[in-house]
Amino acid sequence: VKQEETEQREEKLARLKARVQELRRQRDELRAKVDLQQKGQLGKAGVVSDAAQPSAQAVLEWKIKSVKAMLQVFYLTGISGKLTKQGVCFCISTAYEGTYLDSYYLDLLTKPEVRIHRHSVPTFIPLEQIAKKHLETDIRRFLSVLADHLNAYVGRRHQADQLQEHFSDQIEGTLQRNSLCNLLVFNYNLSSRSKTFPFNARLLYGDLCCSLPTEVTVSCT
């Protein structure tokens, strides 16, 4: 039995060794390929070009990737989407400054009239109100107003998260906020000359389309 065990171990070792060698070979091959590619791009003479005439399939696949990349750029603009059998599915992307945050989907039916089939908009956003006002008359305006609400909500939430994360040593306990993130209450400490002063701050964001507060109350507790 001992003999068998030793044999098994040796077998396993040999297999692992072989695998490592194979992977090293693959890795070195790829590295060389990528290096050649980089040199080719600098336009240096004397570098053998990689491919012969590309196949028709390769050309099509290139074009498909290219169009997909263009569609992804639309994601960065805030409104993207695709056509569906019964209408169109829009994707509203949100961001705070340079950081892209959540995206929300709206599956719209267009016949007999425009209406919302499915969506991923949170319940505390007044979607029905906005739809009632704009959806049938001006889809663009509807999306724009909805995007204002969503971006503002996400902006407020992001700022609250960042505040909690970066000032955790000064904040007492946790930030209190509602789901719409338009009311923020927290206690924090400020130190001056080895004395700490406890403060309480209350931020009210009266404008739902804005990510800055409209009313701030600071008190020393």
Place this chain on the structure above:
Amino acid sequence: MENSIFEAYEDEIQSLEEEIKLLAEKYEDSQQESTFFSDEEILMSIKSFQREFWGESKGYESPSDLKALLETLETDLSFLMKFTGIRFTSHSKKTVEKTRNGTVRKHRLSGKCHSLSFQLEFQLLEMQNKDSVSTVITDLSIVMESGEDSDVSKFVSSTEEHRSLLTFFRSLSSYAEWYEHRRCTFLHFK
């Protein structure tokens, strides 16, 4: 004692597999980014691909699948451009860095929003989280046709400073729409 040898090999295997995956993606990205085919070349390829297919079944994609996919994508793109008023006239990207933590790409984008032209250069960092990809703009530079307008240039520098690419597009859209309205109104009075 022997187990540690196994572990060492297994660790190296895992790290090699990851490196191979990264290198393969790097190679693919680079191929995509440095190639360009004109519309005629693409049309010719669609035709010849259909001919080739009858000869031998190469690969798993039938020509009608690829052609149909391309048509769907192009229809979606054309719809978005019409709907938003934003038409991109050129787009190029280059992978600057690719590591396990994320990919940094430099994009050059030019286009028109209604009648206003713009040119952008931005750097995008994409990081793979547990179940999502996070996207952050790490650098932004904007050139606008009507750049001499002081309001526009103030808006542009503030947007560049905060790297607010999304805000740029949203504001541009509404500014361009109103610009169109004003232009039409003025023409009406002429």
